[in-house]
Amino acid sequence: MLDKTVKNDVEKGCIGANLANVIEPHWSSEIERIVLGILEDDNPFTSGSAAVLLGKHGSVDVRDKIWKRFERFRQEESDKKDSTENKINFSGWQVFSAESSFVAALSESPEWLFDQEPNRRASKLCLYEFCQERTEKLDEIFSAPNQIETSFDEENQISFSVNQYKNLSLDALKKNSSNFPSIRHLLGFQTAKIQTTRKIFKQ
Numbered sequence: 001m002l003d004k005t006v007k008n009d010v011e012k013g014c015i016g017a018n019l020a021n022v023i024e025p026h027w028s029s030e031i032e033r034i035v036l037g038i039l040e041d042d043n044p045f046t047s048g049s050a051a052v053l054l055g056k057h058g059s060v061d062v063r064d065k066i067w068k069r070f071e072r073f074r075q076e077e078s079d080k081k082d083s084t085e086n087k088i089n090f091s092g093w094q095v096f097s098a099e100s101s102f103v104a105a106l107s108e109s110p111e112w113l114f115d116q117e118p119n120r121r122a123s124k125l126c127l128y129e130f131c132q133e134r135t136e137k138l139d140e141i142f143s144a145p146n147q148i149e150t151s152f153d154e155e156n157q158i159s160f161s162v163n164q165y166k167n168l169s170l171d172a173l174k175k176n177s178s179n180f181p182s183i184r185h186l187l188g189f190q191t192a193k194i195q196t197t198r199k200i201f202k203q
Contacts, residue, residue, distance in 0.1 A: 027057040036062060039069050047073070048098030048105075055105030060112050067121075070102040074125045100130040107138055107164050110172045114164070116142045138164055148173075 023031055035058070038050035047069060054062045077095065103122050107114040119142065123135040141163050149161040159167045 023053065024057065029059075032058050032062065036065060039065060043094075044073060044098035045094035048101030051105035052101050055107075055109040058109070058111065063106070063109070063112050066102065066105050070106070070122070070125055073099065073102065074127065077127050096128045096130045099126065099128050100134050103131055103134045103138075107134075108166065110165060110168060114138075 023035075032054070035050050035053050039047055039054065041047045041050065051066050051069065054066060077099075103126070106118065106122060116139070119135055119138045123132070123139075126132045126135060146163060150158060151161070152158055159169065160173045161167065162173070
């Protein structure tokens with residue numbers, strides 16, 4: 001039933017926050033297969049939205065497919081882009097958003113490491129300002145020491161952020177901690193809750 005709902009929404013051109021919220025708790029290999037199909041859509045905004053979903057929930061197997069779609073997007077835009085005009089306007093915002101979405105999908109997935117080298121690759125693919133600014137910001141992050149931040153939601157559930165990776169669970173943080181050998185806890189957190197999370201992380 002959920003797979004059918006996903007397909008129906010896609011056929012209507014609906015792949016936004018509402019669909020993402022429905023998919024998130026039920027992500028499966030079949031849904032991943034469907035969203036990979038959406039990734040190949042000729043509409044840049046639809047394709048970029050699919051990339052974000054795959055980056056957030058997809059397996060490591062989707063990484064190369066996102067790269068290939070990003071490269072295809074770059075080639076298609078290069079063929080039609082007026083090099084004398086690179087301005088944001090109403091008719092172009094979906095294209096600019098899509099390009100930035102590919103970088104977000106590749107750089108924020110908890111399933112693989114994205115650091116200086118892939119960021120340089122992404123930067124070379126960027127044509128527009130939003131995308132260029134995103135890779136420049138990532139470059140600044142990678143130039144600084146790795147740091148870990150902790151936060152709590154309204155239900156007192158803890159999450160962690162390291163560099164560009166946001167809202168990681170404890171299991172996801174432990175799984176990816178080998179990618180960040182120089183993690184340092186941010187100074188200044190003095191609450192008992194934060195002290196407790198540090199003890200949990202050391203277990």
